[in-house]
Amino acid sequence: MDKQVQNRVNDFDAFSKKFLEIGYVIRPIVNLEALNKIRDTVIQVAADILETDIPKDKEFFLNSFHYLIDYNKLNDFRLSIYNKLNSFPWFKSLFYSLAESYIKSLVGNELVIQKRVNLSIQLPNDDSSLLPVHADVWNGDSPYELVMWIPIVDCYDSKSMFILPIGEENKISKSIKSFRTKSSEDLFDIIKGNIKWLDIKYGEVLLFSQNLMHGNIINKENETRWSMNCRFKSLFSPYSSKKLGEFFEPLSIKPVTKLGMNYKFPKGF
Numbered sequence: 001m002d003k004q005v006q007n008r009v010n011d012f013d014a015f016s017k018k019f020l021e022i023g024y025v026i027r028p029i030v031n032l033e034a035l036n037k038i039r040d041t042v043i044q045v046a047a048d049i050l051e052t053d054i055p056k057d058k059e060f061f062l063n064s065f066h067y068l069i070d071y072n073k074l075n076d077f078r079l080s081i082y083n084k085l086n087s088f089p090w091f092k093s094l095f096y097s098l099a100e101s102y103i104k105s106l107v108g109n110e111l112v113i114q115k116r117v118n119l120s121i122q123l124p125n126d127d128s129s130l131l132p133v134h135a136d137v138w139n140g141d142s143p144y145e146l147v148m149w150i151p152i153v154d155c156y157d158s159k160s161m162f163i164l165p166i167g168e169e170n171k172i173s174k175s176i177k178s179f180r181t182k183s184s185e186d187l188f189d190i191i192k193g194n195i196k197w198l199d200i201k202y203g204e205v206l207l208f209s210q211n212l213m214h215g216n217i218i219n220k221e222n223e224t225r226w227s228m229n230c231r232f233k234s235l236f237s238p239y240s241s242k243k244l245g246e247f248f249e250p251l252s253i254k255p256v257t258k259l260g261m262n263y264k265f266p267k268g269f
């Protein structure tokens with residue numbers, strides 16, 4: 001095998017191995033221009049809603065957003081940006097392009113994508129939009145899904161999210177005993193020594209299995225967190241309550257599959 005091809009095979013093996021070992025990977029995105037366009041659009045939409053000028057220092061504007069918004073209006077504001085972003089016909093394919101090669105490596109080449117990309121904004125010291133420790137599979141997601149999580153600002157410590165890597169859950173499973181009887185506070189107390197706070201910079205992507213416990217706490221940094229997330233799965237892997245057509249839509253279907261899906265046996269055969 002030529003050396004370049006061999007190197008690529010090795011990289012791919014290392015990437016898959018890492019993902020299987022810990023249940024997530026953080027990698028540089030493959031298309032910075034696309035990410036900048038997405039960030040510029042978020043800023044443009046936010047500035048339109050606030051009726052302010054487009055800021056010169058984009059990073060500062062997003063990080064200092066808590067000075068510009070009334071905390072009570074955060075959710076309405078977030079939903080307005082989310083709706084606007086998802087209404088742009090180019091948005092989702094550009095979003096996917098940020099991590100397309102990684103997603104194909106980890107999930108497959110016949111894929112479905114969540115219909116709408118989520119937007120999360122965590123203001124400092126705000127407890128109104130927290131996602132306490134959970135695994136999405138406990139609430140109707142299929143265990144065959146991958147989450148793509150993109151920070152729009154640098155995320156670290158409590159401004160980011162935490163995850164319990166594969167392997168760590170086994171270490172503490174004896175202390176958990178029953179998930180059903182545990183409140184999320186109790187669960188967090190049990191896992192907090194084993195979780196990993198994810199340090200993810202603008203320009204990087206986090207890909208994780210939502211079978212792992214993860215979540216966030218009150219953002220204690222003096223900066224606002226902005227991030228987006230979206231789920232992918234293989235077209236033919238098992239679905240849970242989030243169905244194709246309702247929650248997911250086809251992203252890539254190969255020609256032979258299309259023929260197969262449309263094939264009707266001749267009458268009287």
Ligand SMILES: O=C(O)CCC(=O)C(=O)O
Nearest residue numbers: 120131147161215216229
């Ligand atoms: O963004 C976060 O802090 C948590 C995200 C999450 O729970 C998810 O994407 O499933």
Ligand SMILES: [Fe+2]
Nearest residue numbers: 135136210214
């Ligand atoms: Fe989640």
